[in-house]
Amino acid sequence: MLEVGMKAPEFTLPDQNGKMISLSDYLGKKIVLYFYPKDNTPGCTRQACAFGAEYEGFKNKNVVVIGVSKDSVASHQKFAEKYALPFVLLSDPERVAIEAYGVWQEKKNYGKVSMGVVRTTFLIDETGCVAKIMPKVKPDTNAREILESL
Numbered sequence: 001m002l003e004v005g006m007k008a009p010e011f012t013l014p015d016q017n018g019k020m021i022s023l024s025d026y027l028g029k030k031i032v033l034y035f036y037p038k039d040n041t042p043g044c045t046r047q048a049c050a051f052g053a054e055y056e057g058f059k060n061k062n063v064v065v066i067g068v069s070k071d072s073v074a075s076h077q078k079f080a081e082k083y084a085l086p087f088v089l090l091s092d093p094e095r096v097a098i099e100a101y102g103v104w105q106e107k108k109n110y111g112k113v114s115m116g117v118v119r120t121t122f123l124i125d126e127t128g129c130v131a132k133i134m135p136k137v138k139p140d141t142n143a144r145e146i147l148e149s150l
Contacts, residue, residue, distance in 0.1 A: 001102050004133060008033075008124045009100035013068070013090040016076035021066075021088060024128065030063045031124040032146055034137075035103040037117045039071045039079040039089075047119070047139035048085055054143040055086045061150050068092050069117060121146065 002009070008031075012022040023031070034051070036044045051058075051065050058065050065087035071079070076089040090097070098104045103120045106113060121142055123132035132149070134142070 002122075002130055002133065004130055006130050008122065008128050008130050009097070010128075011092075011097040011100060013092050013097060014073050015091070016073060016080045016089045018073050021090060023124070026064050027128055028126050030061070030126060030131075030150070032058065032063060032065045032121060033068065033101075033124055034066070034119075034121040034142065035068050035098060035101060035117055036119055038069060039075045040082075043119070043139040044069070045079075045083065047137075047142055048079070048089075049083055050140060050143040051087060052083060052085050054147050057147045058087075058150075061147075063150060064088070066090060068097055070095065070098065123149075 008023060010023050012020055015021050036047055038044055048067060068090045070093050071091060073091045076091055080089055092098050095104055098117055103118050104115060105118045107116045119137055121134040121137050122130055125131040
């Protein structure tokens with residue numbers, strides 16, 4: 001399990017435009033890396049739109065926002081266009097980053113147990129180390145809470 005102070009696991013994944021993005025591309029900047037279950041679901045849409053609404057604040061603080069889910073590049077592209085999301089969405093169908101960050105976990109929904117992405121946000125510092133871990137975040141307040149803590 002990842003802990004504050006540890007080196008953030010490196011990965012390279014395609015963004016919503018098919019461009020390969022590596023975590024190391026952003027060394028020297030703070031990164032908000034948030035993992036979410038699925039495009040176009042109510043909670044994930046609210047969370048993404050909240051990050052979109054706060055995006056200028058993150059940009060003004062030189063902070064990069066990256067969302068990650070198992071959805072395809074095409075799904076991310078439609079999701080980003082539909083909600084005018086100004087930040088990077090990474091496609092991780094093989095769960096490379098999802099598992100490296102420990103967010104693929106057992107979930108219970110109406111008594112049913114299944115495996116899935118647990119909504120979690122990581123703040124990564126300029127040196128590539130985990131500065132903060134926020135498990136089971138609330139979609140509506142996650143972006144504002146992070147921005148206020150910066």
